[in-house]
Structures are given as structure tokens and as C-alpha cells.
Amino acid sequence: METFVALLRGINVGGHHKVPMAELRTEFEKMGYSKVITLLNSGNIIFKAASEDEYKLQDEIFSNISKAFGFEIPTTVIKAKQILNLTADNPFSNESLHNNIRFYATFLNNSSKSQIPLPWQSEDGAYRIIYHQGRIICSVLDLSVSKTPEAMGILQSFYGKKITTRNWNTVVRVENKLASLK
Incomplete structure (x- = not known):
């Protein structure tokens, strides 16, 4: 299992495109991801997945959460180690x-x-x-x-x-x- 970070664009901004973090966490768990953690209210999700293909995960998450919440939610998935390398490089x-x-x-x-x-x-x-x-x-x-x-x-x-x-x-x-x- 590899750790990833999903970054959602344009949710919970100015009262538009509301996505409760508890519901988002549940949707990630329904997709089979584990150890799902949301940070802040702006769509930062840490999770573990069996797949190592971040593009495949990105497409799957985009499709599923857009259906679940009734509007498109642009999604970017990055491997956790890339975030850790970025902050180490600062x-x-x-x-x-x-x-x-x-x-x-x-x-x-x-x-x-x-x-x-x-x-x-x-x-x-x-x-x-x-x-x-x-x-x-x-x-x-x-x-x-x-x-x-x-x-x-x-x-x-x-x-x-x-x-x-x-x-x-x-x-x-x-x-x-x-x-x-x-």
C-alpha cells in the first residue's frame, strides 16, 4: 500500500460546491482506500491505495466523487513522497x-x-x-x-x-x- 495525497479544486469556496469532509472521507473508503485523512476544509486528502498509478487513482477519484456530490470536482493525486521531497527541498x-x-x-x-x-x-x-x-x-x-x-x-x-x-x-x-x- 502506497500513501497518496488527493488535492481537490474549487470546493467549499464562498459557499459554493459544498463537500463535507466526513462525507468525502466515506466516499474514499467506499472506493477501497484506507487510512483516509482529510485536512482543512479545502479538499486535501491523505490515503493509502493498493495501486501505484497516481493517474489511474486520479481518474477514479474524479469520476466517483463527482457522481457522489453531483458536480465535477477536479482532482489531482500526488504520491506522498513527492510532497515530502518538496518540503525537504523547500x-x-x-x-x-x-x-x-x-x-x-x-x-x-x-x-x-x-x-x-x-x-x-x-x-x-x-x-x-x-x-x-x-x-x-x-x-x-x-x-x-x-x-x-x-x-x-x-x-x-x-x-x-x-x-x-x-x-x-x-x-x-x-x-x-x-x-x-x-
């Missing part, structure tokens, strides 16, 4: 964090064909992409430069719409939970 270690700076990790639904040179920076300097390894991209957003950043639009123009983004603090919480399971 792409943000040379970045300064303050009130206007946000660190983000974006997870791709599939392998990216985009070959933008890194680090990449928006014209106004408000948004930088600093890391891309496999299906994970890390970026820095400076709200002091622009109050209405187009970060998601920029990411989608490079990598497509099948992505989901988490604040770095959320990624660290997932990593802490994964580390406690060992």
Missing part, C-alpha cells in the same frame, strides 16, 4: 516572507509540456514562478506590488486549467501529517 528557503508575500505550490493534473525559463517574473514583478519539478510548481506573490494579481491566469496560460494551488502553509500541514504517520 524552494522558498531563499525567499523573504512578510505580510504582503505569499508562497504557493501548484499541482498539475498531468505532466507539463511548458518550458518557461525559471525563475520567471511577471512584468510588474508581483508574481514569480521559482520552481518546477515534475508535476509541482512553486511561486511567490507580492501583494504590495499589485492588489489584483492574475497569478492563476498566468499559471493556466503556461500549464493549462488542470491545476490546483495551495498556500505553502497548507502544504507544510500536509507534510506534517504525513510525517506523523510514519
Whole structure:
């Protein structure tokens, strides 16, 4: 059994697409996954599966939970060891964090064909992409430069719409939970 992290996009945001975590956990268990843990209310699920094929799991979870909740729920599945490697590498270690700076990790639904040179920076300097390894991209957003950043639009123009983004603090919480399971 391998440990995975499923990241759901666009649930429980602004009162739309409500997905109770207890019901989500039950749906994962119905699919035969074990040791299912949900973190926060934004669709971060740690689980164990017999399959090692994250793409197969991703498709199965997308299909089943979309049917169960009555609307499409874009799903990305990443092997737990990739999250642990990401946090160990910490792409943000040379970045300064303050009130206007946000660190983000974006997870791709599939392998990216985009070959933008890194680090990449928006014209106004408000948004930088600093890391891309496999299906994970890390970026820095400076709200002091622009109050209405187009970060998601920029990411989608490079990598497509099948992505989901988490604040770095959320990624660290997932990593802490994964580390406690060992």
C-alpha cells in the first residue's frame, strides 16, 4: 500500500460546491482506500491505495466523487513522497516572507509540456514562478506590488486549467501529517 495525497479544486469556496469532509472521507473508503485523512476544509486528502498509478487513482477519484456530490470536482493525486521531497527541498528557503508575500505550490493534473525559463517574473514583478519539478510548481506573490494579481491566469496560460494551488502553509500541514504517520 502506497500513501497518496488527493488535492481537490474549487470546493467549499464562498459557499459554493459544498463537500463535507466526513462525507468525502466515506466516499474514499467506499472506493477501497484506507487510512483516509482529510485536512482543512479545502479538499486535501491523505490515503493509502493498493495501486501505484497516481493517474489511474486520479481518474477514479474524479469520476466517483463527482457522481457522489453531483458536480465535477477536479482532482489531482500526488504520491506522498513527492510532497515530502518538496518540503525537504523547500524552494522558498531563499525567499523573504512578510505580510504582503505569499508562497504557493501548484499541482498539475498531468505532466507539463511548458518550458518557461525559471525563475520567471511577471512584468510588474508581483508574481514569480521559482520552481518546477515534475508535476509541482512553486511561486511567490507580492501583494504590495499589485492588489489584483492574475497569478492563476498566468499559471493556466503556461500549464493549462488542470491545476490546483495551495498556500505553502497548507502544504507544510500536509507534510506534517504525513510525517506523523510514519
